[in-house]
Amino acid sequence: MCLKKEAPQAQPGDGIRSLKSTMLFRTVNYELYVKPNLFIMGFGLVAFLGCTGYIAYMRSKFDGLGYYPAIKEDGHEEYLKKKSKWD
DSSP states (O other): OOOOOOOOOOTTTTTGGGGGGOOOHHTTTTGSSOOOHHHHHHHHHHHHHHHHHHHHHHHHHHHHEEEEEEETTOOOEEEOOOTTTOO
C-alpha cells in the first residue's frame, strides 16, 4: 500500500505561502513566510521615532546657537557666530 501525501490546498489569504518555492527563495525572503511580530514591530517603531526625535532636537539646538556657514577666500568652510549690526 502506497500512501501519498497530498499538498495542502491553497486557501484565500495564503498569498505567496501557498506557491511552490525553493529553500533558497524562502531563506532570502524570510519576511514573506513568517507572521508579523507586533512586539518587534512596536520596538522598531519606538526606536526609529526616538532616533528621529533626537536628530531633530540636536538640529534645533544647533540652529539656536546662532552660527552660520561662511566660505573663506581660500575655499574652506568655517562656522561664524551671527553678529548684530549694533555690535
